[in-house]
Amino acid sequence: MDLTILYRGPLASCDYDCPYCPFAKRRDSRAQLTADRAALARFADWATAQREDRLSLLFTPWGEGLVRSWYRRTLTELSHLPHIARVAIQTNLSYRTDWLAEADLDTLALWCTFHPGQTPYDRFLAKCHELARLGVRHSVGVVGLPEHLAQARRLRTDLPAHVYLWINAAEGHTYTDPEAADWTALDPLFPYSRHPHPSAGLPCRTGESVISVDGEGTVRRCHFVPAPLGNLYDDSYRPSLGPRPCPLTTCDCHIGYVHLESLPLYDVFAGGVLERIPHRKREEPPTSRGFQLDVSEGGLDLSTRAPVR
16 A cells, blocks of 8 residues: 655654744754664664555654764655655755755655744755755655744745745634735745644545654644554554544644544645645646646636635
8 A cells, every 4th residue: 555654753853943933943962863763763673664554654753863874864765665655854944955966866865844932044045055956856845834934035035937836824823815915926825724624524635545653653634633543563553554534623733633534635736745745737738927836627727716714
C-alpha cells in the first residue's frame, strides 16, 4: 500500500526563537540530542528495510532538523531508496545547501518557512534562489501576521515565479475580510488556513493511509489525536489501519486538514502534498504573480470561490 508517515522525534531545539511559534522552545542537552539521533536512525533503518509499503515521509520536528548532520544524512540516504516516493522536511532554511548535491532531487523536497526578524531577508531569499538553481522541489511560506505583510509581498515578487508562496493563518488571530483578501492575493489557498475546519465525524485519510510516528515508534493517526494505534517497530499498528472518522471537533493545521476527505486538497496538491506544492498547469508557464494552480473540470476555482466546509 501507499503509506504516508509524519515523523516527529524528540528534537526540540531551534536556532530561531519566533514569538508566534506554537512549538516548544528550549535547548536540547547533549543527551537529548544523542537520543534524537538514535531515534531517527532507528526510524530510518525501519524505512530502509521494510518492503510492504511504498512510503512518503514528512519530517516535522519541533525544532530545526537540518542544522543537525544526522537529519541531512538521513534525508539524503532515504531519497535514493526505490520504495520511497517522497522524503520532505519542514525547515527554516538556515543551514547550508551543499549537502543537497548528494540527494536524489526527484524524491527529496523542502517545506521552507521565512521568519521575519529571525534572519535577514536577503539571506533567506538567496537560499531560495539557490534551491531553485539546484532544482530542489520546495515551497516557501510566511505566518500571516500584519507586520509580515510587506515582506511577504516583497517575497512573492522576488521569488522565482514557479515557487509557491503559502500563507499560514496566525494562531489566535482573527482576520477581517479586507485583511484576508490581502493574504489571498498572495496565496489563493489562504482561505483554507483562515478558519479551522469542522472535522467531527468526517472521513479522513489519517489512520488509514497516513500515520504519525514519534521517536519511540508509537503510531497515532495524526499529530493531533493522542490515542495510539500501536507501535511501528513490532507491527502492532497494522491491524488498526483503516478508514475512521475524525474524533476532533475541528482541524486547524495544514498537516492535519490536508488529509480530510471533505476537502479537495489532495487534488489541489496532487504530487506535492507533503512539501505543500500545488499541482501547476503544465500547459501554462508560471505567471508574473507566481504559481499557476491546476483547476480541473468541475473542480474548485480557487480564485473566486470560498473553500468547501
